[in-house]
Amino acid sequence: MAIKNMFVKQKPKKIKYATIPSAAAKQDVPEGIMQKCPKCKKIMYTKELQKNLHVCIGCGYHYPMKAHERIEMLLDEGSFRELDASLSTANPLQFPDYEEKIAADRKKTGLNEAVVTGVGAIDGRRAAFAFMDSSFRMGSMGSVVGEKITRAVEEAIRLHIPFIIFTASGGARMQEGVLSLMQMAKTGAAFKRLSDRGGLIVSVMTHPTTGGVSASFASLGDYNFAEPGALIGFAGRRIIEQTIREKLPEDFQTAEFLLQCGQLDAVLHRKEMKEKLSFLLDIHETGGDRR
């Protein structure tokens, strides 16, 4: 310390206390009863949010939805018959810790895999459905996801009904390696089969739809839709930024961005989803069917 400073009165150090709330505490204002929007921070009653189809009352943020919540939201009550619930994950590559991860997600989500498939109806019009669920292994596509979707498409062919899929997936399931890559070919071939028989295919991309899922069936609908704000793309943002060495715009790879690029037929708010799907099922029912 310099001598001239020796007589300067030192301010007593104030000790400041601050509680840093844990991430969980930030998110859920009293657990279960109320919800805080991750985007606009509005606090809402959970019941209120559910009634609003899991869309934020303040900013319109579309919360991710569980497969069963979508079934409830879209399909006629009691019309859904699930398919292939007995298919479950193997560990074909003997990948370390894979079974444990699957078991943990099964317990956490109550699902047996990242997609629920079946036959149901919207306003009395039947279709085969696949609902992906990002709460299970980020909705990633392994052999079970590929097989279940393929079988649901085959069911659509068998019953001469349309096929509607809601995608939500981070892409391929790393732990199933090249087998998961090949599910892109398997599902793609099944879509082609249904399409060649004149079958209607609708794809609704929800947050997130990326990698191998975006580069296969998600992009293969006769109609390709997306929910507002959904992240949709092939390559990851970080990899692209590293490759082109520039910062990407904030809205890059969002549904709205892709709509502008001409990659989507429409961005559909959850509130109009059922009505629009119902309309398409209607015009395709009354329209020409080659089968």
Place this chain on the structure above:
Amino acid sequence: MTGLEFEKPVRELQEKIAELKNFTSTSDVDLTEEIAKLELRLKKLEEDIYNSMTPWDRVQMARHPNRPTTLDYISYLFEDFFELHGDRAFGDDKAIVAGVAKYRGQPVTVIGHQRGRDTKENIQRTFGMPHPEGYRKALRLMKQAEKFNRPIICLIDTKGAYPGKAAEERGQSEAIARNIFEMAGLTVPIICIVIGEGGSGGALALGVGDRLFMLENSTYSVISPEGAAALLWKDAGLAKRAAETMKITAPDLRALGIVDEIIPEVRGGAHRDSKRQAELIDEVLEPALKNLQLIDSDSLIEQRYEKYKRIGGYIEDTTGPKE
């Protein structure tokens, strides 16, 4: 010749033999006997090393800068290759070469990823990583092949589809998805051969067909070993381990029922003798094409569908484990 790490013992012995030969020819001492002994040892060493390559060794081989590319093989395998350009919508992607040619006198359409052989060419060809217009060019020419009833031969050699802003804006996902979808339904035979790296969806977009062959030291994977290591273990340095765990080599894919046949490579890798390697490809290609051309198009599409339908490993409660 650029050598790889695991080949070092071979290289050292080769150098030693060369040295001794040189010595024999310039001095009075005759070392012919020693040289013969060493050459015998070299042969055995080569056998040992090249027969026990690890997945990571194969990754290095598949990426070897001198490894023959699509255009190299085209020049050996086909007569009169006529390259055709453009997707008729946006541009011409040089990361994919495509055109018509004759194979043993018969018209075919040939399509393949094309890496550059030096930095300048690599920049032009975006390191063999296609943009959507590349896939759309490929699809355009596949449809043309279908119209004129020509078989299609695809050579696969890419790290993956190009991860860029423009590629996303123009629909990289859609372009890949569309190719998979359309290839599943083409009425002409499609033979796909992985000649180097088969990287993810970018490879699969030229990879749906009636037969899939892999060169012995090529790889086919959902993600690069480096990418897998970074994603799974947050450490790209564990790529070597990922190469093993992810099962990406030709023998792995054969065991998984994805690859129909492995095309053997010239000892020490395809780059040692690309002409001979082309002959080895030819030996597998010729009978495969002949067989496929006997099948009517409906059955062809049906069999192609079944081929992909079978791939996957899952458990079905009623029938027990299924592979």
